[in-house]
Amino acid sequence: MATVPPRFAVSAAAPWLVLLLAVAALSFSVPVAEAAELVELTLLANAREKGAVCLDGSPPGYHLQRGFGSGEHSWIVNLEGGAWCNTTEDCSDRRLTDLGSSKFMKAIEFEGILSNERSQNPYFYNWNKVDIRYCDGGSFAGVADGKDRNGTKLFFRGLRIWEAVVDELMGKGLATAKQVLLSGCSSGGLAALLHCDDFRSRFPQEVPVKCLSDAGFFLDVKDLSGVRFMRSIFSGVVHLQNVGKVLPKDCIAQKDPTECFFPAQLIKGISTPTFIRNSGYDSYQVGNIVMPGGSDPGLSWSSCKADIRNCTSIQIxxxxxxxxxxxxxxxxxxxxxxxxxxxxxxxxxxxxxxxISWHSRISLRLGNKTIAEAVADWYFGGGHGVKEIDCEYPCINPTCSSQLDL
Incomplete structure (x- = not known):
């Protein structure tokens, strides 16, 4: 099963979602902001000597935008998402893209939580911001080697990439940070949970260090045909890439390592303050777990997938x-x-x-707060958690439709 989707875990099993995202990206009726500044790619120094390389053996990379003013000593470290590769074939294909090789990486624009525009990112705009590129296919967790179908070596070095890049950033000012946030989206959101406590341990206790997982809470459930899609993917990653070193020891002592790779188990052992942003109807998981194409040969779920208002009572x-x-x-x-x-x-x-979705006049809201406002209330709120859980269908949050749900 191919698992080399576009970034943010849009799977080949859900082409309808690719179209939805493309339409959403082009259709917002909001003022066009000035083009964001391109942030250049920095390749990890001495990557081969550190054993910290992408799937194809090239050095991993990251983008660093320096903070200024009151944010000069504050840091956001973001882990890029992009699904996983769980077989030799998948990883072989993936190494020919920017999700498996730095040879294809370019400068990127920082938006949302990484933006340096105050109007777009009012609480973190002037922080030091880092986006660590994702080129291992295993949520920055594996330590193993393999060979592709033609005998070429594959490098599963996600854990070493994580450690080496953070070490390099510590030498560039992260070590003297006054406040820090580790974030990630999708498979990067899962990685933020996997590495949250390790990241916290690198700083003095008096430094506020917190973690944010966006759309990284994947469930271990059956689809309509009885198949556990995410378990099959995670099992392949866990065994192919040898991710056991990052899994909770008390969990793997009692359960199969694959089960311990799921967030429901991970959060039991995380002691660092953590913020979880997710949809209860996550579009990737709905398209691949609740109603994947292979489990719906009659395409009876097609209209429901396109618009929840078209779903039957049984589908709801x-x-x-x-x-x-x-x-x-x-x-x-x-x-x-x-x-x-x-x-x-x-x-x-x-x-x-x-x-659009992080902080804008048409962002979705809970408790009358945008995601940015909720995260800021939690981060700066003196330890009091912000806990907002939306209602279930047929109750509809009116702010959902206002931004076409990225």
Whole structure:
């Protein structure tokens, strides 16, 4: 099964979602902002000597935009998303893209949580901001080697990339940070959970260090045909890339390592304050878990996938069953005082990397707050968690339709 989708985990199993995202990206009726400044790529120094390389053996990279003014000593470190490769064939294909090789990486624009525009990112705009590029296909977690179908070596070095890039950033000012946020979206959001406590341990206790996982809370549930799509993907990643070193020791002592790769298990052991932003009807998971194409040969779910208002009562029941499982899996986070939740009911996936959904006049809202406002209230709120969970269908949040759900 191919798992080399475009960034933010849009799978080849869900071409309808690719179209939705393309339309959403072009259709917002909002004033066009000035083009954001391109942030150049920095390749990791001495990557080969450190064993920290992309799938194809090229050095990994990151984009660093320096903070200024009151944000000079504050840092956001963001982990890029882009699904996973769980087989040798998938990883072989992936190494021919920017999700597996720095040879294809270019300068990028920082938007949303990484923007340096105050109107778009009022609480973090002048912080030092880093986007760590994702080129290992294993949520920055693996330590192994393999060979592709032609015998060429594949490097599963996500954990070493994580460690080496953070070490290099520490030498560029991160070590003296006064406040820090580790973030990530989709597979990067999962990576933020995997590395949250390790990241916290690198700083003095008096430095506020927190983690943000956007659209990274993946569920271990069956689709309509009884197949556990995410478990099949995660099992391949866990065993092919040898991710055991980052999994909670108390979990793997009692459960299969694949189960321990799921956020429902990860959050039980995370002690660092963490904010989880997700949709209860996550579009990637709905398209690949609740109603993937292969489980719907008669295409009876097509119109429901396109618009929730077209779903039958039976289909709504299935969607709400998924949401209930999602909310139930979050019970640990709900009772952690210094954690935050922003669980909307919009049909979306990643939201923090985009200016429209992060903070704009047409952003989705919970508790009358944009995602940016909720994250800021949680981060700067003296330890009090912001916990917002949207209602389930047929209750509809009116702010969902206002921004076409990225």
């Amino acid at each position: 029941e299935a969607m709400n069953g998924f949401r209930k499982k999602f909310v139930d899996d979050l019970i640990v986070a709900r009772y952690k005082r210094d954690w935050g939740l922003f669980i909307d009911s919009c049909f979306n996936h990643c939201q923090t990397p985009f200016r």
